[in-house]
Amino acid sequence: MALACPRCKDHHQVLDLPKFWKSLPLESELRGKYAQPPEYIAQWLLPIGAVVAGVLFLAAGMVAAGVLLLAGGAGIGYWFSRLAAAAEEAREHWARSLYCRQCPAGFPREDAVAA
Ligand SMILES: [Zn+2]
Structure with a gap:
């Protein structure tokens, strides 16, 4: 059964x-329009630095600042991981998508009809 x-x-x-x-030539403007979405490159240094600083502050007895930095670092790390997961999902969606040269248009594989 072909997908239509x-x-x-x-x-x-x-x-x-x-x-x-x-298959598109390098100069084709469709290369930009239908390119795979980019990977999300997280800047992990920021949340890791905040967590390390939070641990150091806690060890030095500055509990409020330490807890704040730990929570902030963990929150940013979680947010980055969500952005990375969303980007990865968009890339997988692209990899499964189809293109009709007749129309011409791209569409999700789930929208294809049986021929
Ligand atoms: Zn079509």
């Missing part, structure tokens, strides 16, 4: 989006 475009119902011109993207 949800708009034109054609399945002869439907390609995997990554395969289509790789």
Whole structure:
């Protein structure tokens, strides 16, 4: 069973989006439009630095500042991990997407209809 475009119902011109993207010439403006979303590069030094400083403050007896830095570092670390997970999900979604050369448009694999 072939996957067909949800708009034109054609399945002869439907390609995997990554395969289509790789086939585009370097100067094609579609390369930017249909490129895989970028990876999220987290700056882990900030939350790690806050946690290390928090531990040092706690060891030095400055409990309020230490707890604040630990909580802030953990919060930022959690936020970064959520951003990284969202970026990874967008990249996987792109990798599963399809492209119809007839329309022409990209669409999620889940939207494809049976041909
Ligand atoms: Zn189509």
